[in-house]
Amino acid sequence: MTTIKVNASRKYEVLIGRGLLADCNELIGKATKARKFAVISDDNVSPLYAEKITEALRAGGSEAELFTFPHGEASKCSDTLNRIYGFLAKNHFTRSDAIVAVGGGVTGDMAGYAAATYLRGMDFIQIPTSLLAQVDSSVGGKTAIDIPEGKNLVGAFKQPNLVICDIDTLETLPRDFLIDGMGEVVKYGMIKSKELFDILSSHNIGNIMEVMEDIIIRCVSIKRDVVEADEFDKGERMLLNFGHTLGHSIEQFYNYTGISHGRAVAKGMELITEIAEKKQMCREGLAEELVGCLEKYELKISVEPSTEQLGGACLNDKKRAGGSISVIICSDVGASSPVKMTVEDFLGFLK
Amino acid sequence: MTTIKVNASRKYEVLIGRGLLADCNELIGKATKARKFAVISDDNVSPLYAEKITEALRAGGSEAELFTFPHGEASKCSDTLNRIYGFLAKNHFTRSDAIVAVGGGVTGDMAGYAAATYLRGMDFIQIPTSLLAQVDSSVGGKTAIDIPEGKNLVGAFKQPNLVICDIDTLETLPRDFLIDGMGEVVKYGMIKSKELFDILSSHNIGNIMEVMEDIIIRCVSIKRDVVEADEFDKGERMLLNFGHTLGHSIEQFYNYTGISHGRAVAKGMELITEIAEKKQMCREGLAEELVGCLEKYELKISVEPSTEQLGGACLNDKKRAGGSISVIICSDVGASSPVKMTVEDFLGFLK
Numbered sequence: 293m294t295t296i297k298v299n300a301s302r303k304y305e306v307l308i309g310r311g312l313l314a315d316c317n318e319l320i321g322k323a324t325k326a327r328k329f330a331v332i333s334d335d336n337v338s339p340l341y342a343e344k345i346t347e348a349l350r351a352g353g354s355e356a357e358l359f360t361f362p363h364g365e366a367s368k369c370s371d372t373l374n375r376i377y378g379f380l381a382k383n384h385f386t387r388s389d390a391i392v393a394v395g396g397g398v399t400g401d402m403a404g405y406a407a408a409t410y411l412r413g414m415d416f417i418q419i420p421t422s423l424l425a426q427v428d429s430s431v432g433g434k435t436a437i438d439i440p441e442g443k444n445l446v447g448a449f450k451q452p453n454l455v456i457c458d459i460d461t462l463e464t465l466p467r468d469f470l471i472d473g474m475g476e477v478v479k480y481g482m483i484k485s486k487e488l489f490d491i492l493s494s495h496n497i498g499n500i501m502e503v504m505e506d507i508i509i510r511c512v513s514i515k516r517d518v519v520e521a522d523e524f525d526k527g528e529r530m531l532l533n534f535g536h537t538l539g540h541s542i543e544q545f546y547n548y549t550g551i552s553h554g555r556a557v558a559k560g561m562e563l564i565t566e567i568a569e570k571k572q573m574c575r576e577g578l579a580e581e582l583v584g585c586l587e588k589y590e591l592k593i594s595v596e597p598s599t600e601q602l603g604g605a606c607l608n609d610k611k612r613a614g615g616s617i618s619v620i621i622c623s624d625v626g627a628s629s630p631v632k633m634t635v636e637d638f639l640g641f642l643k
Numbered sequence: 644m645t646t647i648k649v650n651a652s653r654k655y656e657v658l659i660g661r662g663l664l665a666d667c668n669e670l671i672g673k674a675t676k677a678r679k680f681a682v683i684s685d686d687n688v689s690p691l692y693a694e695k696i697t698e699a700l701r702a703g704g705s706e707a708e709l710f711t712f713p714h715g716e717a718s719k720c721s722d723t724l725n726r727i728y729g730f731l732a733k734n735h736f737t738r739s740d741a742i743v744a745v746g747g748g749v750t751g752d753m754a755g756y757a758a759a760t761y762l763r764g765m766d767f768i769q770i771p772t773s774l775l776a777q778v779d780s781s782v783g784g785k786t787a788i789d790i791p792e793g794k795n796l797v798g799a800f801k802q803p804n805l806v807i808c809d810i811d812t813l814e815t816l817p818r819d820f821l822i823d824g825m826g827e828v829v830k831y832g833m834i835k836s837k838e839l840f841d842i843l844s845s846h847n848i849g850n851i852m853e854v855m856e857d858i859i860i861r862c863v864s865i866k867r868d869v870v871e872a873d874e875f876d877k878g879e880r881m882l883l884n885f886g887h888t889l890g891h892s893i894e895q896f897y898n899y900t901g902i903s904h905g906r907a908v909a910k911g912m913e914l915i916t917e918i919a920e921k922k923q924m925c926r927e928g929l930a931e932e933l934v935g936c937l938e939k940y941e942l943k944i945s946v947e948p949s950t951e952q953l954g955g956a957c958l959n960d961k962k963r964a965g966g967s968i969s970v971i972i973c974s975d976v977g978a979s980s981p982v983k984m985t986v987e988d989f990l991g992f993l994k
Contacts, residue, residue, distance in 0.1 A: 374721055374790065381792030384958075409760070412785070412798045412876070434763070439725065441732030447763045448799060525763070607735075 294509050298431065298516050300523045302451040306431055306512050308505065312458040316345050316419070317352035323454035324415040326390035328355040330380055332403040333394040334363035337421055340464055342394040345419065349392075357383050365548050368398045368438050370446075376406045390415035390453070396422035396469070397429040397553070401444070404435030408450035418452045421461040423473025423504075424554060427480070427511035430455050432519040432529075443540065443548065449524060457512070459505050468552075471497060474589040475535075475554025480511045482561060482582065483534045483620070483628035484518075489585065496588040530630045534620040535561030541605040545597050558591035563599055567642065568621045573631075575624045603642040607635055645860050649782065649867050651874045653802040657782055657863050659856065663809040667696050667770070668703035674805035675766040677741035679706040681731055683754040684745040685714035688772055691815055693745040696770065700743075708734050716899050719749045719789050721797075727757045741766035741804070747773035747820070748780040748904070752795070755786030759801035769803045772812040774824025775905060778831070778862035781806050783870040783880075794891065794899065800875060808863070810856050819903075822848060825940040826886075826905025831862045833912060833933065834885045834971070834979035839865075840936065847939040881981045885971040886912030892953040893946050902946065909942035914950055918993065919972045924982075926975045954993040958986055 293309035307319060320329075329349050333342030338360040349356035359379045361367050391414055393403035400418055407416035420430035436447030462470065474497070481489030488510045491503060500507070515532070522528035539560030542551055551559075565582050568574045586592045597605075606617065617638045618630040633641060644660035658670060671680075680700050684693030689711040700707035710730045712718050742765055744754035751769050758767035771781035787798030813821065825848065832840030839861045842854060851858070866883070873879035890911030893902055902910075916933050919925045937943045948956075957968065968989045969981040984992060 370721060370725055377790050377797055378792055381790065381796060409797050409799055411796060412787070412800055436763070439728050439732065441729055445732060445762060446728055446760050448760055449763055 294505075296509070296512050296516055298451070299520050300433060300451045301449075302453070304451060304453055304455070306455040306457065306516070308426075308457045308459070308508050308512065310459045310505070312456050313341065313345065313419070313461070316456060317348045317354070319456060320349070320390075320392070320417055320454065321352065323417065324390050326388060326415050327353070328385065328389040329357070329392050329417075330383070330385055330389070331356055331358045331392045331394060332376065332399060332406070333358070333360055334367065334396075334399055335360050336363040337395040337399065341419070341421055341461060345392065345394055363398070365398055365438070368402050368436075370437060370439065373402060373406060373437055376402070377410055380406070380410050385410070385414070387411045387414060390417060392417040392419060394419045394421060396420065396425045400425050400430050401434075401436050401447075404433075404450050404452070405437055405447055408435055408448035413450070416450060416452045418455040420455065420457060422465055422469055423462055424469070424476055426457040426462070426508055427473065428476045428515065430457070431512055431515045433523065434525075438548075443543070451523075457508055459508065462501070462504060467497075470501075471590050472552040472554035474500070475556075475558040475591055477507060477511055478582075478585055478589065478591065479532075479534055479557060479561060480514050481585075482622050482625060483531050484514045484626055485510060486626040488514075489625045493581075493585050493588070497590055500589070530618050531620055531628045533618075534622065534628055535559075535564065537606050537617070537619060538563050538599070538602045541602040542595050542597070544605055545595070545602070551593065551595065555591060555593050558586050559593055559595055562586065562592070563602075564619065565622060567599070568623075571641070573621050573623065578622065578624060581625065599642045600639070603639050606638070645856075647860070647863050647867055649802070650871050651784060651802045652800075653804070655802060655804055655806070657806040657808065657867070659777075659808045659810070659859050659863065661810045661856070663807050664692065664696065664770070664812070667807060668699045668705075670807060671700070671741075671743070671768055671805065672703065674768065675741050677739060677766050678704070679736065679740040680708070680743050680768075681734070681736055681740070682707055682709045682743045682745060683727065683750060683757070684709070684711055685718065685747075685750055686711050687714040688746040688750065692770070692772055692812060696743065696745055714749070716749055716789070719753050719787075721788060721790065724753060724757060724788055727753070728761055731757070731761050736761070736765065738762045738765060741768060743768040743770060745770045745772060747771065747776045751776050751781050752785075752787050752798075755784075755801050755803070756788055756798055759786055759799035764801070767801060767803045769806040771806065771808055773816055773820055774813055775820070775827055777808040777813070777859055778824065779827045779866065781808070782863055782866045784874065785876075789899075794894070808859060810859065813852070813855060818848075821852075822941050823903040823905035825851070826907075826909040826942055828858060828862055829933075829936055829940065829942065830883075830885050830908060830912060831865045832936075833973050833976060834882050835865045835869075835977055836861060837977040840976045844932075844936050844939070848941055851940070878981075881969050882971055882979045884969075885973065885979055886910075886915060888957050888968070888970060889914050889950070889953045892956040893948070895956055896946070896948050896953070902944065906942060906944050909937050910944055910946055913937065913943070914953075915970065916973060918950070919974075922992070924972050924974065929973065929975060932976065950993045951990070954990050957989070
């Protein structure tokens with residue numbers, strides 16, 4: 293087991309290894325004083341892991357209640373959140389109790405937001421079971437729900453007490469979700485680590501599980517460094533948005549159902565790097581190298597809207613501040629920086 | 644104008660004086676870099692103050708949009724909150740913009756919660772126009788909404804950038820609301836200040852406005868001290884709940900419509916002090932002295948439920964933690980402390 297310590301407004305550990313869930317009661321018991329837990333999961337993950345975790349907590353002498361909601365991004369909304377609040381109230385949860393999120397990004401984001409806001413804050417444990425959640429959304433304290441006007445528009449910074457990444461849970465992950473998670477993994481290589489990118493380029497979707505523990509440790513370490521430098525997303529943390537500005541527009545174009553987050557981010561990275569290369573803002577050949585890597589993970593996709601159309605859709609994006617937008621550009625593998633431009637220059641840049 | 648500096652996780656000032664709203668654009672401009680404002684108010688306060696504040700901000704060169712909702716506690720719910728989020732999204736508000744709450748406790752709590760959560764946090768200005776909001780809810784960063792299962796069960800700690808208490812706004816406050824606010828004012832005297840209590844005892848509801856500026860300065864100073872000692876409500880801040888445990892049960896018994904918050908708190912203080920005196924936990928004659936003061940402000944009321952009934956209703960209260968409850972007892976005027984007891988002992992205590 294590898295332990296990565298995160299030094300944010302709250303100090304906590306990310307545990308990475310195989311078979312960790314067998315010891316979940318002990319691991320959780322060390323990270324919180326709570327002895328009453330609301331385990332929150334979706335109907336896919338609940339029978340696989342959340343029910344067992346609930347049982348393990350009870351066997352360890354704690355109270356534990358399981359709340360399950362229908363899987364999918366459509367559940368990450370105020371309706372499900374209100375049902376979680378009702379569940380917490382009816383089961384008499386207090387500020388001394390804890391929420392345990394078991395699942396992918398939707399579960400972690402929404403359960404974390406409930407933990408941030410119910411009674412103005414409860415303890416919170418993340419048990420991510422998807423690749424995307426293990427390398428990205430479970431670490432760093434960003435929680436959110438979607439509203440009809442846009443994705444992740446409402447949220448809170450809520451650092452967890454503990455994150456448990458059990459690599460074994462990825463064995464039950466549908467191949468499609470593994471591919472999806474690899475989008476964010478390639479991103480980490482592009483923005484911060486040539487070493488990681490080289491490992492990815494010398495593997496493919498068929499054999500990447502062989503080195504997955506190493507991959508996750510590298511990704512979480514990068515995320516930890518970025519979050520420690522800029523917990524509240526005012527500078528350095530923007531680098532994590534590489535590929536996300538156009539990526540979000542792609543997801544939005546397909547109503548968040550046609551193209552998954554990781555694939556949309558992959559396309560966003562590809563488009564922005566192609567433009568950067570044309571404008572001589574990065575090393576020659578970088579776009580081709582990126583696309584080569586994406587192809588190994590079945591992340592080279594086509595989208596219907598033009599780059600300009602996607603740019604227009606960005607303007608209501610929350611990363612836009614006071615009429616300007618920060619675009620993340622990689623000048624080479626592992627070397628990224630934000631480029632601030634006015635909305636007009638951004639649209640011109642995309643032409 | 645008196646300036647009280649609050650040293651919480653964010654440092655900010657509470658400005659107290661007469662005629663301050665005339666300079667609101669300049670005062671706000673010094674406290675935030677934002678130049679785009681969402682002014683949030685209810686339909687009672689909007690025509691009196693919020694419309695003028697919106698105009699003043701525009702006249703000062705900022706963008707300002709006004710959102711008005713129906714007055715009353717029933718509006719402090721997830722439906723109104725979602726409408727505020729929609730308003731912010733449709734008007735392209737970003738993380739660099741600010742929310743200005745103009746009104747009483749309901750407005751401040753809900754607008755503050757929106758400011759805490761929209762895009763994970765915007766700047767936030769409080770302009771409280773009720774006595775209750777000026778002395779209590781606008782200072783200290785507690786924001787919340789009600790859910791069907793209970794009042795203030797969902798919320799966040801969100802310190803404002805600035806609080807402007809213009810005493811002149813209290814001149815338009817219906818007498819009923821002045822009485823209501825005096826409940827919390829008497830509370831401050833009881834928990835922390837014999838001097839304040841003596842001023843209150845030598846005045847009455849007919850002439851208290853003559854010394855209101857001094858009263859508000861004293862109350863805000865007490866609240867500031869308590870909040871600085873315990874921003875996140877884990878110890879000292881509990882003292883502010885004097886009278887609130889039974890008070891909340893009274894409000895709940897009447898469905899939050901029959902008896903106002905200040906009156907319910909007054910009754911809660913009276914009941915708990917009578918019991919404390921019977922159990923010899925306070926100076927003899929304290930209950931009578933408290934009741935004498937409450938009578939001067941028309942805060943001596945009768946309620947239908949018995950003290951034991953009210954106690955039973957407390958148990959789902961959020962101040963209950965792990966099977967125990969902290970009851971605030973005043974041993975004398977200005978001397979308060981929390982007494983932690985099990986749920987069973989609490990019910991026995993009330994007999």
